[in-house]
Amino acid sequence: MPSNFTLTLSCEDRPGIVAAVTTELAACGANIAESNQFWDRQSNRLFMRIAFTAPEKISRDDVERSLKPVTDRFDMKTKLVDSDRKPKIIIMVSKFDHAMLHLLYQIRVGWLNAEVAAIVSNHEDSAATAKLEGIPYYHWKVTKENKAEQEERLIELVRDTGADLMILARYMQVLSDNLSTRLFGKVINIHHSFLPSFKGAKPYHQAFDRGVKLIGATSHYVTPDLDEGPIIEQETERVTHAMTADDFVATGRDIESRVLARAVKMHLECRVMLNGHKTIVFS
Missing domain, CATH: 3.40.50.170 (Formyl transferase, N-terminal domain)
Incomplete structure (x- = not known):
């Protein structure tokens, strides 16, 4: 069975953020089920939530490692949650x-x-x-x-x-x-x-x-x-x-x-x- 995750992120808005994140998720074999984003013009910050599935062999740590170059590049504040875990x-x-x-x-x-x-x-x-x-x-x-x-x-x-x-x-x-x-x-x-x-x-x-x-x-x-x-x-x-x-x-x-x-x-x-x-x- 595939694993389910939810990623939330915020950072200063600039071109290429969505493309960079989704490209890395695709490289992990992830399939995006839901995506929402909002640009706050006053603070010029982008807020984003992505719910996605990944192959069973892909762990939360694997996803975080794949995303690290992107999060570092855009100085993102991120949170990755295992959606299969009951809070x-x-x-x-x-x-x-x-x-x-x-x-x-x-x-x-x-x-x-x-x-x-x-x-x-x-x-x-x-x-x-x-x-x-x-x-x-x-x-x-x-x-x-x-x-x-x-x-x-x-x-x-x-x-x-x-x-x-x-x-x-x-x-x-x-x-x-x-x-x-x-x-x-x-x-x-x-x-x-x-x-x-x-x-x-x-x-x-x-x-x-x-x-x-x-x-x-x-x-x-x-x-x-x-x-x-x-x-x-x-x-x-x-x-x-x-x-x-x-x-x-x-x-x-x-x-x-x-x-x-x-x-x-x-x-x-x-x-x-x-x-x-x-x-x-x-x-």
């Missing part, structure tokens, strides 16, 4: 478990290709769900006094499980600047608001008080700046004056679940590339 994720949740349950369902039916290495929570509410799914569950209560210690335990868990991504599925604890920096690009959050509006606590109630006509949810990478990380996916839904704040919350639950699942899927399929404070998302 490992850690889901973090507090009391509201709707986004987590949606992720677990999408994994069960095969829409999300991932293995849940662990569920971590500062409450015990989701322990029964984890047991039913056969997933290790870690109940780590977080206080002001033990926050640093618990975050070190989290780093160890990421290391021990080999997790590729950590997902804050309505985990209602703010990660420290230290942890956010160390895991930058590997932590996705779902915020129950259409950012940049209504940051922080109780955004639906903030929206209700302002009488908005649209509410939404935003999935973004976590950074030290609260709710300011690069945005991956968003969605909105219309609301009316006749709805209560609780109606806003109920409507938002469905949006949050969908938006987070799509963001996770795009990240795991290497469709998201960081571009400063923004993202390039290839559909």
Whole structure:
């Protein structure tokens, strides 16, 4: 059986980049299944994603060696992923478990290709769900006094499980600047608001008080700046004056679940590339 890989790259744009990369892939016997590229005119950088198959005898190291002259020549930042390997994720949740349950369902039916290495929570509410799914569950209560210690335990868990991504599925604890920096690009959050509006606590109630006509949810990478990380996916839904704040919350639950699942899927399929404070998302 052929091997499947995904290559993402970025570099200063100039003629010959696409031709050079595809020529080397062809020399490896690779067959390109999907190719996307974007030229950011402001920074003059090219962003590219190529999904391809290669003969079984061709390893990831073989492909990287073949591409090295090209990556050196164009000073590329590259990432080559074995697409046949199932990524490992850690889901973090507090009391509201709707986004987590949606992720677990999408994994069960095969829409999300991932293995849940662990569920971590500062409450015990989701322990029964984890047991039913056969997933290790870690109940780590977080206080002001033990926050640093618990975050070190989290780093160890990421290391021990080999997790590729950590997902804050309505985990209602703010990660420290230290942890956010160390895991930058590997932590996705779902915020129950259409950012940049209504940051922080109780955004639906903030929206209700302002009488908005649209509410939404935003999935973004976590950074030290609260709710300011690069945005991956968003969605909105219309609301009316006749709805209560609780109606806003109920409507938002469905949006949050969908938006987070799509963001996770795009990240795991290497469709998201960081571009400063923004993202390039290839559909």
